[in-house]
Ligand SMILES: [Fe+2]
């Protein structure tokens with residue numbers, strides 16, 4: 366049984382490895398839910414209640430709750446790709462299984478952290494923004510680019526900013542260690558995406574330096590807007606070329622334009 370159906374979050378974590386192993390045996394692509402069903406309230410991110418600062422236990426737990434939601438979607442997106450692309454290279458599927466199990470570990474770390482702070486999963490609403498950035502119509506290169514290079518890539522920038530913001534707050538002693546470990550391990554997830562993006566391009570005789578900007582141009586309208594400053598050091602470690610980093614710098618400026626223009630007026 367795939368854990369993409371509704372189930373308590375801890376059950377999803379418990380079954381993720383066996384669900385991935387089941388998915389790897391598929392001969393034909395499987396169908397995934399259009400919208401993942403949750404055991405807690407789902408609300409558009411714009412309608413979420415305001416956040417407290419990191420000096421409060423509530424602010425720290427809320428941050429971990431937001432992060433847990435990202436890890437949950439990352440875990441399910443890994444399984445989703447295994448279900449939808451049974452004919453992907455075996456090496457890719459094996460590495461993706463390991464990445465997906467690592468997402469489950471991240472999710473468990475966040476949930477335990479929330480608990481320690483005296484709060485629980487479901488104390489705040491969540492969103493399905495990452496899942497909704499993918500589509501049943503994606504091909505394997507779209508999927509790698511969206512999930513591992515765009516979403517997880519921008520997660521590296523945001524994670525690094527967060528680690529620095531936690532310095533000098535009470536959060537340094539409670540949640541910074543969790544965020545640091547997750548961000549360090551995420552470099553490997555993004556690098557997995559960078560390597561396999563090139564590998565699959567080369568197996569299809571596609572030039573990645575031409576494909577990357579063209580594919581990003583075709584996908585960008587449905588991606589969540591990421592405006593965090595890019596961390597070039599982490600991006601390079603995760604396998605981005607200088608041209609790809611430049612592309613994302615320009616994309617970020619485009620995303621920032623409406624805000625910058627309203628400041629001028
Ligand atoms: Fe993760």
Ligand SMILES: [Fe+2]
Pocket residue numbers: 439468517551554
């Ligand atoms: Fe990840």
